[in-house]
Amino acid sequence: MKSEYFILEKLYNNCGIPVCVYDGEECLVHFPNKDEEAGLFQYDRMFLHEVCRVADAKQLPTIYVEEMKIFFGTYIDRKGYYHIWGPAALENLNQVQLTGYKHKHHILEKEYGILKSSHEILSNILTIAYFSYKGEAVEETEILLEWKDGEEKYAVGPADIEKLQLEKSEMNRIHNSIEYENKFVGIVESGDVDAMKKLMQVNSSDVEGIGVVAENALKQMEYLCVSSIMLVSRAAIRGGMNPEESHDLSDLYLRKLEKCKTVEELGMVGAKMQLDYTERVRAARERRKGNIYVERCKDYIGVHLRQHFQIQELAEDIGVNRSYLSRVFTEQEGMSIRDYIARERCRHAANMLCYTDYSISIIAEYFCFATQSHFGKQFKKIYGMTPNEYRKKKRYIESYKHIDR
Structure with missing residues (x-):
């Protein structure tokens, strides 16, 4: 079995995109994990079958776009086995996006991640693998994208335009x-x-x-x-x-x-x-009737709440001396820049505690607190209670009982 899928392993080693071979009942091989079943498809068999249906409907390798940023490659080899590459993402996912994706597919692996790649890279991989395991040559340009809900569902065609023009002429709608x-x-x-x-x-x-x-x-x-x-x-x-x-x-x-x-x-x-x-x-x-540099400082902080930055970087970005900025900021806002940053991060974190199920540790990391303990101390200093106490007390549950069912 190992020698049979030697090419897959080498391709995986070069591109880093996971790949599994599925015979319709079980996963025969999976890279990087060599278990019989591993990765996303171990946890979400319904989605595995969904990707297989895409392969069944296409004669050539296909890139299946599950979400705007996340995609897979799929084809059927000469034995009738499904080869599925992915997931890969067009850009690096942040912790919140990754956690949401794991929750969506019931993934339990703590260290699970999704590699940043591109449709072009995967197309190249698919052409090599398809030739090796199907015996047919295909050009990268022949590999098309297949959207999860059907590309035609979102496209505007000539018939749509003609229908709109007819409606406008008959109803005089502008x-x-x-x-x-x-x-x-x-x-x-x-x-x-x-x-x-x-x-x-x-x-x-x-x-x-x-x-x-x-x-x-x-x-x-x-x-x-x-x-x-x-x-x-x-x-x-x-x-x-x-x-x-x-x-x-x-x-x-x-x-x-x-x-x-x-x-x-x-x-x-x-x-x-x-x-x-x-x-x-x-x-x-x-x-903004106050000091312009203070307002620019607050804007910078608002944009960079989820990133690590130094006050010196902030001052340089808005073009002002750090000492001067610290002094006028404290005079106008009644607190230091560091205290303001902590307050704003805790304020946004409080919303996540109320409106999401993300763990306190993930929220702490998301807002760049050094540790969960540090987050807890800062949060209690501002809100008078721990993040866990705040979540229990302020938990937001949307109710639409007033809407007719």
């Missing part, structure tokens, strides 16, 4: 006017809360120009809300809101939209989002 969009975005960007409240009071007849983007009212409202979140989040950043905070907030509102079951609920989330962003921009503008 997209929302540039004037209204500019007005709406301008209000957010300026942080004008009063103007936003007035705009939110207009009835639907004032915005009839919105085009049809879905075949039912619920989807129509959902798409409009998603577009609105994207526009507003970018406008808020231009208005002075911290980019990290703006992106995080948009993610949270998108998750809120996923939970909505009615047009009314979508409308409520959209309205809350618009006002929330506008108020945050106004607050950011008020803060």
